[in-house]
Amino acid sequence: MQKMSCFFPLLFVCLDVCVVHFIRLAQHSPLLLSCPFVTLWGGGLTRASILLFLSSTYPRAMPWMSSSEGLHSLGVLCFHFPAYTSVLWMLGRPVMEELWGWHSWERVLQGYVVTVVAWLYWTRYVSSFLVSWARYISSWFTNVSAEKPKEDDSGASLKRLLGYMQPYVGRFIFVLVLVFLSSYGEMAIPQYTGQVANWIMNEESPDAFTEAITVMTLMTLASAVLEFICDLTYNITMSRIHASVQGVVFQAVLKQEIAFFESTTTGELVSRITTDTNDMSEALSEKLSLLMWYAARFGFLLFFMVSQSWKMTLLTCMGLPIIWIIPELTGHFHQTMARKVQESLAKANQVATETFSNMKTVRSFANEDGETARYRKRLEETYSLNKREAVAYATSTWASSMTTLALKVFILYYGGTLVTGGSVTSGGLVSFVLYELQFASAVEAVMRYYPEVKKAIGASEKIFEYLDRKPQVPPDGTLEPKNLKGHIQFQNVSFSYAGKTEEKSLVLKDVSFEIKPGQTTALVGLNRSGKSTCVKLLERFYQPQSGVILLDGKPLDKYKDQYLHDKISVVSQDCLLFARSVKENIKYGCEEASDDDMYEAARRACAHDFIDKLSNGYNTDAGEKGGQVSGGQKQRIAIARALIRRPKVLILDNATSDLDVENEYQVHQHLLNQNDHCSVLLISNKMGVVEKADHIIVLDNGMVKEEGRHNELMEKHGLYADLVEKQNTGFQRKGEDMNSTE
Ligand SMILES: Nc1ncnc2c1ncn2[C@@H]1O[C@H](COP(=O)(O)OP(=O)(O)OP(=O)(O)O)[C@@H](O)[C@H]1O
Numbered sequence: 001m002q003k004m005s006c007f008f009p010l011l012f013v014c015l016d017v018c019v020v021h022f023i024r025l026a027q028h029s030p031l032l033l034s035c036p037f038v039t040l041w042g043g044g045l046t047r048a049s050i051l052l053f054l055s056s057t058y059p060r061a062m063p064w065m066s067s068s069e070g071l072h073s074l075g076v077l078c079f080h081f082p083a084y085t086s087v088l089w090m091l092g093r094p095v096m097e098e099l100w101g102w103h104s105w106e107r108v109l110q111g112y113v114v115t116v117v118a119w120l121y122w123t124r125y126v127s128s129f130l131v132s133w134a135r136y137i138s139s140w141f142t143n144v145s146a147e148k149p150k151e152d153d154s155g156a157s158l159k160r161l162l163g164y165m166q167p168y169v170g171r172f173i174f175v176l177v178l179v180f181l182s183s184y185g186e187m188a189i190p191q192y193t194g195q196v197a198n199w200i201m202n203e204e205s206p207d208a209f210t211e212a213i214t215v216m217t218l219m220t221l222a223s224a225v226l227e228f229i230c231d232l233t234y235n236i237t238m239s240r241i242h243a244s245v246q247g248v249v250f251q252a253v254l255k256q257e258i259a260f261f262e263s264t265t266t267g268e269l270v271s272r273i274t275t276d277t278n279d280m281s282e283a284l285s286e287k288l289s290l291l292m293w294y295a296a297r298f299g300f301l302l303f304f305m306v307s308q309s310w311k312m313t314l315l316t317c318m319g320l321p322i323i324w325i326i327p328e329l330t331g332h333f334h335q336t337m338a339r340k341v342q343e344s345l346a347k348a349n350q351v352a353t354e355t356f357s358n359m360k361t362v363r364s365f366a367n368e369d370g371e372t373a374r375y376r377k378r379l380e381e382t383y384s385l386n387k388r389e390a391v392a393y394a395t396s397t398w399a400s401s402m403t404t405l406a407l408k409v410f411i412l413y414y415g416g417t418l419v420t421g422g423s424v425t426s427g428g429l430v431s432f433v434l435y436e437l438q439f440a441s442a443v444e445a446v447m448r449y450y451p452e453v454k455k456a457i458g459a460s461e462k463i464f465e466y467l468d469r470k471p472q473v474p475p476d477g478t479l480e481p482k483n484l485k486g487h488i489q490f491q492n493v494s495f496s497y498a499g500k501t502e503e504k505s506l507v508l509k510d511v512s513f514e515i516k517p518g519q520t521t522a523l524v525g526l527n528r529s530g531k532s533t534c535v536k537l538l539e540r541f542y543q544p545q546s547g548v549i550l551l552d553g554k555p556l557d558k559y560k561d562q563y564l565h566d567k568i569s570v571v572s573q574d575c576l577l578f579a580r581s582v583k584e585n586i587k588y589g590c591e592e593a594s595d596d597d598m599y600e601a602a603r604r605a606c607a608h609d610f611i612d613k614l615s616n617g618y619n620t621d622a623g624e625k626g627g628q629v630s631g632g633q634k635q636r637i638a639i640a641r642a643l644i645r646r647p648k649v650l651i652l653d654n655a656t657s658d659l660d661v662e663n664e665y666q667v668h669q670h671l672l673n674q675n676d677h678c679s680v681l682l683i684s685n686k687m688g689v690v691e692k693a694d695h696i697i698v699l700d701n702g703m704v705k706e707e708g709r710h711n712e713l714m715e716k717h718g719l720y721a722d723l724v725e726k727q728n729t730g731f732q733r734k735g736e737d738m739n740s741t742e
Pocket residue numbers: 262497498507525526527528529530531532533534
């Protein structure tokens with residue numbers, strides 16, 4: 001099978017050569033002698049048909065030959081020469097040699113070289129470039145936002161990025177004009193060096209020399225200044241766009257429902273907002289800018305090269321893929337060797353790490369020499385790989401410089417023949433060689449930066465994912481009554497975090513209770529009985545699967561979100577402070593409150609006295625997550641933060657758990673005895689605190705088990721009495737344990 005697939009190319013070439021010579025004989029027949037163009041095109045067609053027939057019918061032909069790439073190459077092989085000759089004829093150039101010498105060995109070989117070069121261009125650069133542009137253009141005509149985002153949808157992402165760039169369109173046009181002018185200015189050195197060379201050769205006009213030098217200097221200076229202004233404008237604009245994209249993504253993330261934050265890690269969120277946007281903007285600032293520069297240079301260089309000599313330009317373009325491919329092949333070998341060296345080094349390191357971490361065992365068995373020998377053996381392996389890597393590196397660098405050199409020499413040789421033939425001046429050749437030096441690197445840079453920019457644009461899709469995500473929250477309500485009593489009713493509420501309605505996944509099951517205006521209601525129960533879940537539903541973090549929660553007789557979701565969070569304030573056990581001053585923490589979300597309101601709220605939370613004693617009073621920094629103040633102080637600041645809004649419903653979910661008995665008693669006395677018609681929902685494991693509530697609701701496994709006042713519930717001898725008893729026994733036992741240890 002392997003033999004057969006090698007045999008096919010040989011067969012292909014032999015048949016091709018036979019066909020070419022058969023056509024050549026036909027060309028000399030009296031019938032076709034007078035119309036060489038017909039033979040040229042007809043011969044191309046016959047050649048293509050026969051080769052196509054062979055490729056499609058020969059059983060062991062290479063499948064590649066029937067692919068679009070194969071057909072494309074076949075087309076180039078058979079028709080490039082007729083096309084070239086026809087273009088020459090249309091331009092009025094002599095074509096005798098081409099018409100009668102097309103079948104020579106030299107021409108046939110040249111045809112194969114052209115086909116290989118065309119194939120390299122097509123597969124490596126043109127096709128991917130065309131595909132991406134086709135995709136990009138089609139994204140302008142289709143509503144991509146309605147489609148599911150694709151992995152490599154850089155066209156759609158680019159469209160969206162351009163949307164952010166729209167306000168700065170004037171600046172971008174300015175930048176493009178500068179890029180254009182500055183790149184044009186860079187052409188001065190090769191152009192005028194050529195003119196200087198002409199002057200030196202001919203010494204025609206002494207003024208021409210001074211003029212060329214002056215223009216060259218001025219243009220180069222102007223180009224440098226324009227480049228500076230352009231870089232500055234571009235980078236400032238990109239930073240602006242970066243900041244605005246970051247701001248929009250941050251806002252979009254904040255609008256998501258609470259469940260989203262529970263299922264997405266903080267690291268992931270921060271990474272999207274900072275790292276991903278940074279990567280994208282860095283790639284766009286740096287690489288897009290380079291791509292623009294090199295693309296403009298490429299355009300100008302190509303233009304000036306063609307204007308000097310289109311033949312030499314064609315030769316350069318044909319040589320470029322070859323000078324990229326050869327170093328790439330040798331570079332591939334070098335990379336493989338480098339990877340092997342890394343792996344071998346890692347193995348040697350592993351021996352060292354293992355030995356050091358088990359040093360006691362090594363010493364116990366007196367095996368230091370054994371380990372040293374093992375390490376040395378690994379190093380020997382690395383050394384032998386290093387030698388091969390050095391050879392590969394040298395070969396790769398040598399191949400790279402040799403192919404570049406070969407192309408230059410070839411161009412110089414060919415240019416020299418053109419100069420002797422009189423079609424190019426000596427100065428023109430000098431200019432061309434200088435253009436060509438820049439041209440290869442410009443093409444290489446465009447080829448390198450284009451995929452990188454495309455990748456960066458594609459990566460921005462990740463950022464847009466958050467912008468596109470619709471928060472799973474019901475639409476905001478409209479109610480914001482002036483007078484709110486703070487009357488809450490849970491009516492047959494069932495809820496599951498997983499959004500399922502089966503009994504086993506329900507966290508709250510048909511829960512109904514009431515929090516009367518101005519009263520203190522306590523919610524008690526064993527751990528995981530669903531107390532905090534009730535609070536989360538009151539905060540509208542989640543929606544119940546069935547049942548309804550009423551506030552003053554109206555469903556909770558009919559109220560405006562901002563209004564609801566002003567009227568229902570929650571202080572939970574894990575209340576966090578921000579790394580800002582105590583003052584900013586208390587006024588959080590309520591910045592318009594006066595300092596007097598703040599002091600009052602702090603007094604009601606029993607926080608004023610200790611805040612006053614802090615090093616900077618209310619201006620003391622609370623530290624990261626409130627780390628500069630104690631747990632109890634943090635909780636009192638959080639209560640003040642809740643009270644400053646003058647809520648109608650205050651929820652304390654284990655909010656005083658970190659306070660000592662004395663302080664906790666004080667805080668509760670303050671909060672529960674205030675006559676400001678605020679309903680309080682108290683969740684606490686400390687039954688001594690709970691017993692003072694006006695109404696106590698006992699939850700068990702997501703269901704309301706009992707409710708009433710402390711005395712009523714104690715008389716029932718149910719779950720509540722049990723909880724109280726257990727806590728008392730617990731305290732007693734703890735006391736006894738402590739006594740016995742004393
Ligand atoms: N975000 C969440 N996602 C999934 N399940 C949750 C979530 N929060 C709580 N739960 C589950 O819901 C049930 C009730 O939890 P909840 O926190 O409401 O109980 P609790 O009575 O307040 O408990 P505790 O006294 O320990 O705070 C528990 O089984 C818990 O594991």
